Amino acid sequence: MRHQILLANVSAPQARETCVTSEQIKRYDIDLKNSREAQRILRDLGARMLAFGESETAACIAIKPFGFDPSIAGHNLIGLSNSLDRYGTDRAAFRKNVEEALRFTS
Numbered sequence: 669m670r671h672q673i674l675l676a677n678v679s680a681p682q683a684r685e686t687c688v689t690s691e692q693i694k695r696y697d698i699d700l701k702n703s704r705e706a707q708r709i710l711r712d713l714g715a716r717m718l719a720f721g722e723s724e725t726a727a728c729i730a731i732k733p734f735g736f737d738p739s740i741a742g743h744n745l746i747g748l749s750n751s752l753d754r755y756g757t758d759r760a761a762f763r764k765n766v767e768e769a770l771r772f773t774s
Contacts, residue, residue, distance in 0.1 A: 707749040740765065
């Protein structure tokens with residue numbers, strides 16, 4: 669799972685309007701493709717975490733005292749996927765919240 673969270677490091681594509689050379693356009697296309705694939709994977713992982721949180725109540729109660737919260741992780745993974753194609757504080761905040769909910773250490 670941590671490997672999938674590293675997808676949050678995918679670069680946001682340069683604004684398409686600012687691409688003027690063929691190299692910049694190629695780079696934009698590659699970055700856009702990578703960003704969309706990372707979004708898909710993070711959304712899937714977020715949905716799985718939310719489903720686990722809703723369907724495995726006993727397991728969630730058992731792991732909560734250890735600081736794990738799959739529901740918070742799931743919501744923030746989906747939020748992270750939605751902000752992945754642009755830079756900003758939202759992206760960093762979602763990632764931090766996921767890491768805290770899953771007790772990942774830097």
